[in-house]
Amino acid sequence: MRKITYGEAIREAIDQSMEDDPSVFVIGEGVPDIKSVFGTTKGLAEKYGNRVMDMPLSENGMSGVCIGAALMGMRPIMVHLRLDFLLLAFDQIVNNAAKWHYMFGGKANVPLVFRAIIGMGWGQGAQHSQNLQAIFAHIPGLKVVMPATPYDAKGLLISSIRDNNPVVFIEHRWLYNTWGHVPEELYAVPIGKAKMVSSGKDLTIVSTSYMTAETLKAINVLEKYGISAEVIDLRTLKPLDDTLIINSIKKTGKLLAIDSGYYTNGFAGEIITRVSEKAFEFLNAAPQRITLPDIPTPSTPALARYYYPRHINIIQKVCEMLGKPSNEVEKLLESERKKDPKHLDVPDESFSGPF
Amino acid sequence: MGVVHGDISGKGANAGFLIDSYKNMLLIRRVEEKIAELYSEREMRCPVHLSIGQEAVAVGVCMNLSKEDTVFSNHRAHSHYIAKGGDINRMLAELYGKAEGCSKGRGGSMHLIDLSANFIGATPIVGGTIPLTAGSALASKFQNKNNVSVAFFGDSAVEEGVFSETVNFSSLHKLNVLFICENNLYSVLTPLKDRQPQREIFKIAQGHDILACQADGNDVLKVCEAAKEALRHIKSGKGPVLIECMTYRWLEHCGPNDDVNLGYRTEEEVIEWKKKDPIKMLKEKMIKEKIIGNDLLEKIELEILDKVNNAVKFAKNSPFPEKESLSKHVYAE
Ligand SMILES: Cc1ncc(C[n+]2csc(CCOP(=O)(O)OP(=O)(O)O)c2C)c(N)n1
Numbered sequence: 299m300r301k302i303t304y305g306e307a308i309r310e311a312i313d314q315s316m317e318d319d320p321s322v323f324v325i326g327e328g329v330p331d332i333k334s335v336f337g338t339t340k341g342l343a344e345k346y347g348n349r350v351m352d353m354p355l356s357e358n359g360m361s362g363v364c365i366g367a368a369l370m371g372m373r374p375i376m377v378h379l380r381l382d383f384l385l386l387a388f389d390q391i392v393n394n395a396a397k398w399h400y401m402f403g404g405k406a407n408v409p410l411v412f413r414a415i416i417g418m419g420w421g422q423g424a425q426h427s428q429n430l431q432a433i434f435a436h437i438p439g440l441k442v443v444m445p446a447t448p449y450d451a452k453g454l455l456i457s458s459i460r461d462n463n464p465v466v467f468i469e470h471r472w473l474y475n476t477w478g479h480v481p482e483e484l485y486a487v488p489i490g491k492a493k494m495v496s497s498g499k500d501l502t503i504v505s506t507s508y509m510t511a512e513t514l515k516a517i518n519v520l521e522k523y524g525i526s527a528e529v530i531d532l533r534t535l536k537p538l539d540d541t542l543i544i545n546s547i548k549k550t551g552k553l554l555a556i557d558s559g560y561y562t563n564g565f566a567g568e569i570i571t572r573v574s575e576k577a578f579e580f581l582n583a584a585p586q587r588i589t590l591p592d593i594p595t596p597s598t599p600a601l602a603r604y605y606y607p608r609h610i611n612i613i614q615k616v617c618e619m620l621g622k623p624s625n626e627v628e629k630l631l632e633s634e635r636k637k638d639p640k641h642l643d644v645p646d647e648s649f650s651g652p653f
Numbered sequence: 654m655g656v657v658h659g660d661i662s663g664k665g666a667n668a669g670f671l672i673d674s675y676k677n678m679l680l681i682r683r684v685e686e687k688i689a690e691l692y693s694e695r696e697m698r699c700p701v702h703l704s705i706g707q708e709a710v711a712v713g714v715c716m717n718l719s720k721e722d723t724v725f726s727n728h729r730a731h732s733h734y735i736a737k738g739g740d741i742n743r744m745l746a747e748l749y750g751k752a753e754g755c756s757k758g759r760g761g762s763m764h765l766i767d768l769s770a771n772f773i774g775a776t777p778i779v780g781g782t783i784p785l786t787a788g789s790a791l792a793s794k795f796q797n798k799n800n801v802s803v804a805f806f807g808d809s810a811v812e813e814g815v816f817s818e819t820v821n822f823s824s825l826h827k828l829n830v831l832f833i834c835e836n837n838l839y840s841v842l843t844p845l846k847d848r849q850p851q852r853e854i855f856k857i858a859q860g861h862d863i864l865a866c867q868a869d870g871n872d873v874l875k876v877c878e879a880a881k882e883a884l885r886h887i888k889s890g891k892g893p894v895l896i897e898c899m900t901y902r903w904l905e906h907c908g909p910n911d912d913v914n915l916g917y918r919t920e921e922e923v924i925e926w927k928k929k930d931p932i933k934m935l936k937e938k939m940i941k942e943k944i945i946g947n948d949l950l951e952k953i954e955l956e957i958l959d960k961v962n963n964a965v966k967f968a969k970n971s972p973f974p975e976k977e978s979l980s981k982h983v984y985a986e
Contacts, residue, residue, distance in 0.1 A: 331842040332915050354812035354848040355779050355840060382778065386813070421699025421750060421761040425778050593983050597761030598750030599698050600973035643698055652907070653700060 299479040307448035307480045308338045308413075308469065311455035312375060314484045316346050319373060322459055323349040325364065326377030326413075333652065335377055336415075336474055357383050361390035361412070365464075368410040369398070373459055381414040381468060382428050395464040396439035411458045415469045416508070416558070418606070419643040420653045423597035429559040429590065431506075432568070434466045435535040441465040441489055442535040446510035448478035450533055453487025461489060470508040470558070471653065472645045490537040494546070498526035500620060501552035503612070504543055504569050506532040509556045509588075516612035523630060525616060535565055540572045547573055551582035552619055556612065561589045588615055599643040608642070610634050668944045674716055674873050675939065676953055678708040678932045681732045683961050684741055688731075688748065689909035691965065697748040699761030704732040706871075706903035709931035710835050711736035713868075713876025714803065714896075717884055721800040723771045723789045725782040729835075729902075730765045730775030733805045739767035741960065745968035752978075753971040759982065780806065780813030783832075787819045790828035790893075801887050803831045809840035811854050820861045820895070827892035831883055832858065834895065835870065837902045842917040858895035870898030871929045901926035 302310070316322045323346075328335060330343035330350050343350040353360050357378070364374040378384055384391065391412065399407045417427040435442045441463055445451040451469070458465040495510065496517055505513045510531045517527045528546050532538070547553055553573050555566035566587035573585060588607045596602055610631055617627040639647060685703045692701065704711070707729075715724070715736035726733040734744055740755065747754030748762050756764050763777040773789065776782055786804035793800050810816055811834060823830045834854050838845050858865035864886055868879040876898055883894035903923065905912035913920045939945040 328841055328843060331917060333842060352843050352847050355809040356812045356814065358814055386778070423699070423759070423761050423764060425763075425776060425781075426700075591980065593980055594759075596759050596974075596979065597699050597756075597764065598754075598758035598974060600750055600758065601976070601979050604976050604979055641698075 300482060301477045302448055302480050303474065304448045304451050304469075304476050304478070305337050305474040307452035307478075308455055309340055309342075310480070311452040311459070312339065313342060313345070315456055315459045316342065316349060318484060319459075321371060322373045322375065323351065324375045324377060325351040325353050325360065327353060327355060327379065329377055335379060336471075336652070339377065357386035358390055361387035362394065364410055365390060365395050365398070365408055368408045369406055373409045375411045375413060375459060378412065378414040380426050381416050381430055382425055384412060384414050384430070384466070391434075391440070391464065391466070392437050396437045399463065400439060407462045408464050409462045410464045411455070412464070412466045413469065414466065415471050417471050417653060418508070419472070419602070419645070421597040421599065421602070421643065422595070422653055424594040427595045429557075431468055431535055432557070432559045432563060432565045435565060435568070439463070440536065442468065443489060443533065444468045444470075444507040444535060445533060446473065446507050446531050448476065448480045450487050450493070452480050453485050454489065454533065456484060457486045457489050460486065465489070468507065472508050473511065475645065475649075476511065487533070490534045490539050492539045492542045493531045493533055494528065494542060495531045496527065496529040498528040499550060500526050501554060501616060502528045502530065502543065502546040502550045503554045503556060503616075504530045504532060505556040506535065506565070507558060509558050509607075512607070512609045513556060513612055515609035516616070519609070519613055519630070519634060520616055525620060527616060538568070538572070540576065543569065543573060544577045547577045548580045551580055553581065553585040554588065554612075554615060554619060555585065556588045556607070559589060561587075561592050564589050583619060586615055586619055588612060599641065603642050606642070670716070671935065671939055671944055672949075674712055674877070675932070675935050675945075676957070677712045677716070677736055678873060678935065679953065680741075680957050680960065681708045681711065681735045682932055683957050684735060684745075684964070685731055687961050687965060689904070692909040696969075697762075698750060699748060699763070700907050701748065701762045701909065702729040702907050703904050703909065704729050704902070706926065706930070707835060707837060707900045708732055709873035709876055710833065710870045710898040710900055711805070713873045713898075714805075714831070714833055714880045716877055717880045718801070718803065720771060721798070723773050723786075723800065723802045724805065725773050725786045725789070725803070726765070726775035726805040727779065727782065727807060727810065728763050728775070728777035729807065730805075731762070734765045734767065734772050734775065737767070737772045738770035739765065739772045740769070741964045742967040743767065745964040746971045749968045749971070750973065751968060751971035752974040753967070757982070758974045780810040780815045782806075783810060784815050784819045786832075787823045787828055787830050790823065790830045791826070793829055794826070799829065799888055801829045801831055801884060803833060805833045805835060807840065808834060808836040808838065808845055808854060809848065810834070811857060812848060817857070817861070820858055820863065820893070823893040824861045824863045827890060829887050830893040831880070831887060832893060832895035834897045835900055836897050837900050839902065839906070839918070841906045842915060844917070853897065855895055855897040863893045863895060864891070865895040865897070867897045867899060870900030871926075871931045871934065873931055873935055901929075903927060
């Protein structure tokens, strides 16, 4: 099977959806330019002409424009280079897009995709690297999708475009250069279905997006140490598919929920709540979570280093949960730390932006 | 409402004033050239938006301000910060993510502050600080102060709702706000013509019934004249003013490099604008009018070189913030 990157998978999903359905159009700052949103809209302007649009820096107004177009039969894909910029459009997204179908008794609907990218690293700081998925998942009427692999990125974006509801499609900048198998044809990955990416018996780890990549790195190490973790990649935050999680908990009895958002009222808390509600009797230890601390992103790499949870934190937490002797755990962590690259604020040393 | 006409010839400006303007612009230029030079060491680990080519706007405006006047700015803030008298040692330390940086390493290049110079803050969400400027002016009104609050922003910021909302409110209450739009014709790679109809930006402000004009943003004297006139108007209680300064960014949107290879603007266009280098133009004028000679020019260069080198040394020698301080400053005490 062919392998392409996460970014290319997104580009292909848009391209094929536009070919498939003339009501699809793409709009956003820099969408038709040479950098084409980190390559994800590359070549589309040449192919589809005015269905590929740049826009003024008017996130709120333009979101409303897209909602209006969606009400009248179009299927807009609105692109934001940072998830943070969606905050300017919060009114239109929350008050109009999310509620329109319900407020009018199901008489109209808003098929609209908001693509938004989470930034990370290179000192971008407090206003350019927020993980706000939980805020969007809080709102009835919105669907929230966060793919972790190229395969899911393509299939879920196609489903999001076809969906008759507003979908906040959240990408992570550090996944853009990851590779994976992606079929060439148009295919859909259903929204609202989690995926088991690794089966195991000692505990259940639930994660999403970039944190799934960190989790997979962690379980590779844990496996060598004799720990078998079951990993579930959520893929969709809302609507949330908890069956897979509940079934897994029945088997393992332990839950670690991992989210790239803040600690308080974050999505990891929601996972723990669901499990506590629905599978309390199967739990044999208190559920745990790994999240960002309740602190804005610091710019300096000297602090960002300790701000972002990484595979090492996951290894540590899992070992704690399974009661591994602390001296052994410390040895394991020490050997992992030795493998750390000098800088943690870039996905790899060759990476020089654009961020 | 009329248009402010700057004194094209700049006559009446005294020699000391011209030399100071020159020094300030040159300081900004040399600081940013140094940043560009050192950026490839990958020790300044934050995005930098350089204002090389646009120095006359910051300097022409700030030369007229007093210390009490407040300034707010955006992602491209180095020039505004320096022109308002911000500490360059602390600015450089901030770019290096150091504990002695102006934001203690929390902010990086896109979050500058120097309260001792009344540079109240610069942030990178486009348009984000424009309403704060009106808030600062509202506070002055409550506090019976007649200082002025200045907002620096780019041509794309006027596309955000907060711009119109703020101009409307400022006009309504005749607040002491000076809006400075730095029109460098592009937002990242997107030209103005793909974002706005072919009307001048200052006319939007006129629609809110405030005094507004356009100025040659590469001619520091013209910016200065316009700003002086604007401040007189504002301080006499006649309400806010907007000046649209036409200028041009020489380097890439974000980062230290040239970007003609990207093809979104032509090499000819860049060359044409570089001929209108604000610093070179002022220097030639001063030489022609025998205001300055080689000796003094050289002395200024050396003084500035010294300042810049010291700032880099300060920044590099400053310690990084301690790990334990990560959670500090989330809440005020
Ligand atoms: C609300 C928001 N949308 C998008 C961006 C991304 N962005 C950063 S700077 C910039 C262009 C700003 O152009 P302009 O205001 O004209 O200032 P210039 O960069 O030309 O100085 C954009 C689109 C942002 N920072 N904030």
